Amino acid sequence: MSDETLAEMLERTADRTEVGAPPMNQMYAAAQRSRRRRGAWTALASAAAVATVIGGIAVLSPDPGGKPSVAEPGLVTPAPGMRLVGIENVVIEVPQEWGTNEVRCGTPQADTVVIDQGLTPACGWSRPAVVSSVKITRDGRDVAAKWEQIEVDGVKASRAEIPCTHYFDVGGGMSDICRSAVEFPEQDVQVLAEVSNPDLDQARAEVDEILSRIRVLPDGQTTIPLRESVSLEMQAKSGAEYVRLLKQMGLEPRVEYVENKEIPDGFAVGVDPVVGTPVKVGEEVTVQITGDAAKNTTAPTTEETKAPGKDKTDGTETLDIPDGKQLVASGRFAFTVPQDWGMNTTECGTPSVNTVLMPVGLGERLCKFYRQPGVQTVEFGSGLSRAGIENPERVQVDGNQARREEIQCDPLEGTPGAVLCSGGLYFIDDQVTLRAASSHTVEATARLQVEQLLSGVSVLPDGWAGVPGLDDANNHPDGKPTERYRDALEDLGFEVAIRTITEGFTTGAKEGTIVEVSPAPGSVLRKGEQVTMTVTKND
Known part of the structure; x- marks a missing residue:
């Protein structure tokens, strides 16, 4: 089966062989020792950013709540009115009405779960006065506080104290927020809970209650793996890599090719069930990959894929980025x-x-x-x-x-x-x-x-450049940040697109202030690729 192309997999009509439940906890621990972890600003991030913002493709996204769960012996299921979301075998229970990635500039704007965001625009946005959020990541400890050793369903973890702060945020608003996290070192997963509320006692209690709903799935259950991080790292090989990852986790991938003129062939652009959803080992998972199945132009195989850029030859010197x-x-x-x-x-x-x-x-x-x-x-x-x-x-x-x-x-x-x-x-x-x-x-x-x-x-070799930061442009005394940053991007060889917004931006920002750049500053791109800057425009 490892030698079949995905196109051949689609043509199979025979019943699939039952897949036994692998020892998931042991697999996660072993995978941690060899995993190529995600990079938020890897080489060639431009195409992945396009995959994030282009609206011309219909990405699978069923109702977050899904169908009512049916309890099965030995499996973790959510309580009525709740849903489970997580990474690998670490999940947390949140209300069904909570959104997913309802953020602006990375800041939650409503009660939401934040997972698999991809690139986060470099900009500032105020957090509402009363909002709760859970962020599930592999980014390491994100709470500056004392940590203590705990166990969750028999699995070793660390829990941070709950610091609460009172500050004026970058949007000019006043925020009161409490935050804490639980870290699982074997799985390399962190669950961060943040609650903003003027009543800090209430916020602290809610953070504690949110984190109490973390569970560890038993063998025989896992979650749909992160997709955006694979797209960022593997680019046009992300489809093949994501299929390989699903198989490694004991799931059955079914490929659905979709055409899009804005995104190169081979990108994994959608998955059903959605990322973070708990599933039983052996279940079928639909993956959307850019390309034309009839022409079989991007039929990825289950063989190991190489790091991006190492085997690409288009006249531009390639980048060799070490694993990890x-x-x-x-x-x-x-x-x-x-x-x-x-x-x-x-x-x-x-x-x-x-x-x-x-x-x-x-x-x-x-x-x-x-x-x-x-x-x-x-x-x-x-x-x-x-x-x-x-x-x-x-x-x-x-x-x-x-x-x-x-x-x-x-x-x-x-x-x-x-x-x-x-x-x-x-x-x-x-x-x-x-x-x-x-x-x-x-x-x-x-x-x-x-x-x-x-x-x-x-x-960097000729033909490559990094997207610069915004500080010099936004803070320059000439008061012309848009022009300065556009000139800087064009001098580096990038194509520049400008988008304007008239409301919702940082309070007090002058007209022409740059509030967002995509791909984000720090991204390494080929010269000639497009960088989009979002600037303020007063009514």
Whole structure:
């Protein structure tokens, strides 16, 4: 069966052989040791972003509530009026009326589950005063608080305390929010609950109640795997990879080809049941893949697929991205960082987890948050620090001359005995600095981590460029962010499209402020691809 094409699978009319229930918990633990984790800003992200926003394709999306569940012995089923959603064998029960990915700029706008978002636009949006949300991810710990060891249905996990904050958000609104999370290390899954409510006692109680509804599925049950992350990572091979993933999880994929002129052949663009839905092992799952089944132009097989770009030859030099890594760039310059790193993951403007910093120039929360030990960051900037001026060391990076900033370590504010070390590379001809930083309780470890991050700096080959950040454009004193950012994109060789909005944007934003970019800043694209910027326009 592993040698059959999907087109041949579609022609089979004989009854399928019953599939026994594999030991899912053991499989998840084994898969964690070899999984190629998702990267939010991988090479060639443009086509995946198109798949997210183009409205010309009918993606399967049945009613989130589905049919009333029928309890079966040994299986986890939701209570009346509730539904289950999750990753692998970790699920949480939420009300049926909750939406899925009802967000703006990544911020929930109604009671919702956030899962498999794909690229998140680089913009700021206010969270409503009273709203509850659950985010199910593989992004690692997203709560800066004390964690304790717990068990859920006999499976080891960690639970964060429930910090509550009161702040002015980037939209100019006032928010009161409580948040906590449960992390499952074996499955590499985190369930984050956030509740905004002026009554913080009520918000705290609701967070606690939400997280109490987490369950671990038994052998014989699993969930529909993440699709957007596969599309981002595998691009035109995502259809084949998603089919392989379904088979690996003991499910029976049925392919339905769909035509779309905007999306290249081979993309996985829809799945039924929807992502995160619990199913029994052996059930049939319909996958929508772009292409023409009659011509069999994209008949993927179940063989192992290769990493994107490694075997693509179209006259442009290809990118070789190591497994488990992602490439994040601005213009010609790039960092190679782990795939589980976030983008601008901060609290009050301070990094809260390992993250790439690429400010969007829309302001930060008016609050105070101390950076914790164990956080690493990289960022793109301009100009040269004092350390770089005083250090005459010159180095070559992919044939480009750079000046190396000496690594400096200072006491970490808020944590006695810990340090914050940072260093950078200043590219003389381009007047661009790439910096790395690490906070740690051991100075030698922090210095080593900075060295390792800077060793991942590279210059992109001709034909490639990274979508730049928005900070310089939105905060420039000339007051013309749209023109400045458009010129910057065109100078990098991108095609530029501009979309305007007249309402719902950040309070006080001037006309022409850029509130969203797609693909997101940091994405690595081929020159000539389109970047869409959304700008404010006053009535």
